[in-house]
Amino acid sequence: MVQSALPRLPEMGADPEREYRLGIMGGTFDPIHYGHLVTAEQAREALALDLVLFMPAGKPAFKQDLDVTDAEDRYAMTVLATAANTAFDASRFEIDREGVTYTIDTLRALREHYPANVKLFFITGADAVADLVTWHDASEMAELATFIAATRPGYDIDTARSRISASGVPFDVRYIEIPALAISSSNIRERVSRGKSVRYLTSESVIGYIRKNGLYNRHVVERVDGVAKM
Numbered sequence: 285m286v287q288s289a290l291p292r293l294p295e296m297g298a299d300p301e302r303e304y305r306l307g308i309m310g311g312t313f314d315p316i317h318y319g320h321l322v323t324a325e326q327a328r329e330a331l332a333l334d335l336v337l338f339m340p341a342g343k344p345a346f347k348q349d350l351d352v353t354d355a356e357d358r359y360a361m362t363v364l365a366t367a368a369n370t371a372f373d374a375s376r377f378e379i380d381r382e383g384v385t386y387t388i389d390t391l392r393a394l395r396e397h398y399p400a401n402v403k404l405f406f407i408t409g410a411d412a413v414a415d416l417v418t419w420h421d422a423s424e425m426a427e428l429a430t431f432i433a434a435t436r437p438g439y440d441i442d443t444a445r446s447r448i449s450a451s452g453v454p455f456d457v458r459y460i461e462i463p464a465l466a467i468s469s470s471n472i473r474e475r476v477s478r479g480k481s482v483r484y485l486t487s488e489s490v491i492g493y494i495r496k497n498g499l500y501n502r503h504v505v506e507r508v509d510g511v512a513k514m
């Protein structure tokens with residue numbers, strides 16, 4: 285099911301005797317790749333999530349000075365990559381919102397939308413969670429959701445752990461170890477721009493979309509000390 289604006293999940297919270305667990309996998313997804321999908325799937329299993337909503341950020345807060353691909357393309361790739369998993373869904377919620385995308389706005393809206401027996405779990409990788417205390421209205425975020433922090437090659441999860449505890453903000457963070465996938469969107473973009481293979485880094489459907497729409501083949505080549513750098 286593809287969500288239009290606010291996620292409509294009639295079954296979520298319907299039985300007042302039961303606790304429902306909604307995962308939110310936020311990201312720029314430029315493009316979505318197997319690192320994102322494995323992270324969400326392992327988080328779903330580890331925390332017994334009923335559903336994981338993949339939410340491409342409309343205007344990512346920490347990437348305002350970067351050239352991010354059009355939100356409709358990032359959303360379309362997210363739909364393609366998540367389509368086969370009945371416990372995954374893609375949401376337009378953040379791309380349909382005006383202005384800079386802050387997670388606090390999403391969590392507030394979801395908290396208002398669902399009854400109290402729906403618990404919110406925001407899923408991140410080790411790099412993103414290390415900056416959690418610097419996110420907009422971090423203290424209020426800590427009240428609205430549990431955070432899931434997954435290991436990621438090249439990033440030390442203990443750095444995130446100590447930054448969060450030193451901040452004094454009472455975040456509830458669950459740390460999970462996942463099978464290491466050193467895949468990143470930036471590496472995929474660079475490989476596409478160089479005409480290199482990205483097979484098995486993301487789904488065939490996403491690769492097809494990238495090729496069909498000519499994404500990532502216009503990377504600017506900068507010259508640094510006379511050496512071409514993508």
Ligand SMILES: Nc1ncnc2c1ncn2[C@@H]1O[C@H](COP(=O)(O)OP(=O)(O)OP(=O)(O)O)[C@@H](O)[C@H]1O
Binds near residue numbers: 318412467
């Ligand atoms: N290989 C991975 N393993 C674990 N977590 C990941 C991995 N790739 C991305 N994530 C997590 O997924 C979320 C969204 O990441 P994002 O869309 O920025 O992808 P990215 O690969 O980090 O992109 P870029 O290379 O452009 O910075 C973040 O919380 C990030 O930490």
Ligand SMILES: O=C(O)c1ccc[n+]([C@@H]2O[C@H](COP(=O)([O-])O)[C@@H](O)[C@H]2O)c1
Binds near residue numbers: 419
């Ligand atoms: O709300 C914020 O201040 C904030 C700052 C940085 C990142 N985020 C969210 O964290 C998720 C991963 O972001 P990114 O930039 O690593 O793709 C995505 O859902 C972002 O909206 C949120």
